[in-house]
Amino acid sequence: xxxxxTALAALAVVCAGVELVAGRGMSPxxxxxxxxxxxxxxxxxxFFQLRLPRLLVSLGAGACLAVAGLVLQSALRNPLAGPEVTxxxxxxxxxxxxxxxxxxxxxxxxxxxxxxxxxxGCAGAALLWLLAGRGRGDPAQTAVHGVLVSAVLGGxxxxxxxxxxxxxxxxxxxxxxxxxxRVWQHWHLLWPWALVWGxxxxxxxxxxxxxxxxxxxxxxxxLSARRARTLALLCAVALTAGAVAAVGxxxxxxxxxxxxxxxxxxxxxRVSLPGAALVGAVVVCGADAAAQVSSRLLAxxxxxxxxxxxxxxxTACLGAALLLVVVRRTPSRTF
Amino acid sequence: MAASSVCALSLGTPYVPPHRxxxxxxxxxxxxxxxxxxxxxxxxxxxxxxxGACLGAAGLVLQEALRNPLAVPEMLxxxxxxxxxxAAPLVLALSLPAAVQPLLAIGGAALGGGLTLLAAGLGRxxxxxxxxxxxxxxxxxxxxxxxxxxxxxLDLQLIYRYLLGSLSARxxxxxxxxxxxxxxxxxxxxxxxPVLSVMRLGDEDAEALGVRAQRARLAALAIxxxxxxxxxxxxxxxxxxxxxxxxxxxWFNPSAGAVRWLPWSAAWGAAVVMVADVPARLALAPVETPxxxxxxxLGVPAGIALxxxxxxxxxxxxxxxxxxxxxxxxxGPRTAVSAAAAGVPRSxxxxxxxRDPPGADGAxxxxxxxxxxxxxx
Numbered sequence: 001x002x003x004x005x006t007a008l009a010a011l012a013v014v015c016a017g018v019e020l021v022a023g024r025g026m027s028p029x030x031x032x033x034x035x036x037x038x039x040x041x042x043x044x045x046x047f048f049q050l051r052l053p054r055l056l057v058s059l060g061a062g063a064c065l066a067v068a069g070l071v072l073q074s075a076l077r078n079p080l081a082g083p084e085v086t087x088x089x090x091x092x093x094x095x096x097x098x099x100x101x102x103x104x105x106x107x108x109x110x111x112x113x114x115x116x117x118x119x120x121g122c123a124g125a126a127l128l129w130l131l132a133g134r135g136r137g138d139p140a141q142t143a144v145h146g147v148l149v150s151a152v153l154g155g156x157x158x159x160x161x162x163x164x165x166x167x168x169x170x171x172x173x174x175x176x177x178x179x180x181x182r183v184w185q186h187w188h189l190l191w192p193w194a195l196v197w198g199x200x201x202x203x204x205x206x207x208x209x210x211x212x213x214x215x216x217x218x219x220x221x222x223l224s225a226r227r228a229r230t231l232a233l234l235c236a237v238a239l240t241a242g243a244v245a246a247v248g249x250x251x252x253x254x255x256x257x258x259x260x261x262x263x264x265x266x267x268x269x270r271v272s273l274p275g276a277a278l279v280g281a282v283v284v285c286g287a288d289a290a291a292q293v294s295s296r297l298l299a300x301x302x303x304x305x306x307x308x309x310x311x312x313x314x315t316a317c318l319g320a321a322l323l324l325v326v327v328r329r330t331p332s333r334t335f
Numbered sequence: 336m337a338a339s340s341v342c343a344l345s346l347g348t349p350y351v352p353p354h355r356x357x358x359x360x361x362x363x364x365x366x367x368x369x370x371x372x373x374x375x376x377x378x379x380x381x382x383x384x385x386x387g388a389c390l391g392a393a394g395l396v397l398q399e400a401l402r403n404p405l406a407v408p409e410m411l412x413x414x415x416x417x418x419x420x421x422a423a424p425l426v427l428a429l430s431l432p433a434a435v436q437p438l439l440a441i442g443g444a445a446l447g448g449g450l451t452l453l454a455a456g457l458g459r460x461x462x463x464x465x466x467x468x469x470x471x472x473x474x475x476x477x478x479x480x481x482x483x484x485x486x487x488x489l490d491l492q493l494i495y496r497y498l499l500g501s502l503s504a505r506x507x508x509x510x511x512x513x514x515x516x517x518x519x520x521x522x523x524x525x526x527x528x529p530v531l532s533v534m535r536l537g538d539e540d541a542e543a544l545g546v547r548a549q550r551a552r553l554a555a556l557a558i559x560x561x562x563x564x565x566x567x568x569x570x571x572x573x574x575x576x577x578x579x580x581x582x583x584x585x586w587f588n589p590s591a592g593a594v595r596w597l598p599w600s601a602a603w604g605a606a607v608v609m610v611a612d613v614p615a616r617l618a619l620a621p622v623e624t625p626x627x628x629x630x631x632x633l634g635v636p637a638g639i640a641l642x643x644x645x646x647x648x649x650x651x652x653x654x655x656x657x658x659x660x661x662x663x664x665x666x667g668p669r670t671a672v673s674a675a676a677a678g679v680p681r682s683x684x685x686x687x688x689x690r691d692p693p694g695a696d697g698a699x700x701x702x703x704x705x706x707x708x709x710x711x712x
Binding site for chain 2: 151154252308310313
């Protein structure tokens with residue numbers, strides 16, 4: 001187990017290194033100079049004010065989404081319950097977009113965006129909760145209702161955007177999820193939030209493992225299934241909202257990274273929750289690095305500077321492919 | 336529907352009172368009202384009717400062929416594929432002749448739908464197909480969003496409006512492009528309707544009656560693609576009409592078969608789009624909201640409600656079980672939607688009602704009846 005953690009941590013360091021080197025505007029050699037204390041003022045500024053916070057934000061957001069996904073999947077006993085298909089992410093997006101459109105929040109007040117996203121995420125989850133019969137429905141029904149709730153929330157977001165078309169340009173990037181232009185302010189908001197709720201999720205690992213086994217076993221062990229599930233869902237919603245407020249609706253990370261984490265670390269949540277955080281960080285960071293490299297190549301190939309590939313597009317495409325594998329591999333009776 | 340068409344023709348700026356509509360249409364070019372009505376509102380109404388009918392019929396074909404009440408164009412990636420096919424040349428500033436546009440949309444739609452069916456396996460359980468479709472749709476959507484990020488601000492609003500499904504500013508020229516496709520699609524629909532009513536008995540029974548189930552499904556998908564793609568090319572994917580219309584059709588005559596639901600579903604689709612277009616034009620008066628946003632907002636909850644109440648009603652009615660129900664189904668098909676077709680609530684009801692050993696807790700597959708799922712495994 002320790003060896004796996006070490007290997008993953010090494011992988012994370014490698015991804016981080018690639019991410020630092022990959023961006024536009026500086027060659028890898030210059031980056032090395034800057035790390036060693038050299039470089040001129042512009043290069044130092046690019047490195048310390050743009051690349052480093054971007055790297056940290058992508059690591060943190062990936063970890064948040066992955067932990068939220070694993071908590072959701074365990075609490076709802078549903079291998080397909082990611083934040084995207086349970087109405088949490090669309091709700092958070094709706095909350096943030098609405099707050100921006102009403103002028104309550106903006107890029108100058110990220111805290112308000114986090115709060116609005118959190119409220120929206122809770123509302124989305126509550127809507128699903130009501131619709132699916134307060135958690136007693138079977139997993140497949142919950143998943144189906146989740147997709148439908150997400151569709152409704154997406155429609156609402158579209159309406160808000162139509163009323164405030166001025167926001168469209170800045171919001172579209174954000175609907176797909178991007179780490180472009182994240183600065184220290186975002187990171188300072190993200191890390192305490194992620195730390196608190198991540199710790200809460202880890203403390204819930206025991207009850208969650210029981211919930212995974214089914215309500216009967218949970219009750220037999222003397223634990224109120226409903227209370228434990230509510231706490232776990234609160235945790236998941238908060239983590240998702242924090243991540244969405246930081247990087248936007250990053251597709252499919254919360255749905256698929258938990259599967260990877262369970263495959264690598266086994267089903268013991270005390271181990272696989274931190275494991276999922278690590279895997280999520282690696283995946284998002286790696287995807288971001290890949291997106292930067294490929295948009296650099298695209299820009300060279302097509303000779304146009306405004307072409308950038310947001311990381312969300314990459315994770316969505318990768319995630320969709322992986323989801324197909326998961327759906328096909330899992331015995332059909334589960335769905 | 337008549338009332339809503341009158342509303343659609345007379346409301347707006349300038350307001351034309353209903354009793355003067357006929358006069359306005361007859362003396363076409365002479366007055367302002369006449370020009371507005373004949374050149375703007377009538378084509379819009381016709382487009383709403385045609386688009387709604389196509390989407391409704393396509394929704395029913397997909398739902399019946401896959402035996403899945405959630406198999407709607409949006410969920411199978413068909414709509415997103417078509418939208419991608421239309422939006423890509425717009426963003427990349429490629430100039431294409433107008434005749435090619437529906438072809439691109441068809442290509443995209445076929446790509447999306449084909450990908451989903453390929454990945455999900457043709458006969459798998461409803462929610463597996465649904466979730467796979469959601470994944471494919473999300474991937475296509477991501478591709479679209481990437482295109483949108485590249486577009487500049489003016490294009491962006493146009494594309495966004497189009498992507499939600501808007502009927503504004505469409506003229507007779509746009510509608511004229513639809514006719515050839517409809518000429519292909521309508522006979523195909525008439526031909527496939529009887530096959531659809533056989534398909535719902537389950538693959539094995541269908542094969543016994545001489546229908547090749549897999550081929551029939553592919554054909555149904557092709558028909559749906561031909562129906563949806565041209566509409567999408569003209570007015571964008573008006574969301575969730577294909578979900579709501581078939582459920583409405585079933586709700587109002589639950590005992591009819593697929594053959595009779597087909598025209599009803601088309602009619603309901605037309606009515607839904609037409610009704611949605613009125614608030615779309617008037618709600619935020621100077622600004623037009625796209626009709627697709629309204630159908631998405633209202634259609635999904637309404638569809639869920641219909642699906643749930645329908646499932647409950649049938650569970651109470653479902654007395655005969657198993658093969659008897661299948662035989663009976665030839666005459667009264669509604670009782671015999673196989674549980675695999677019926678989606679989650681219904682299949683749970685089936686498990687309760689039959690007292691067969693269920694496959695697992697909350698399992699979706701019908702325990703007793705052989706269906707395509709076995710083939711897929």
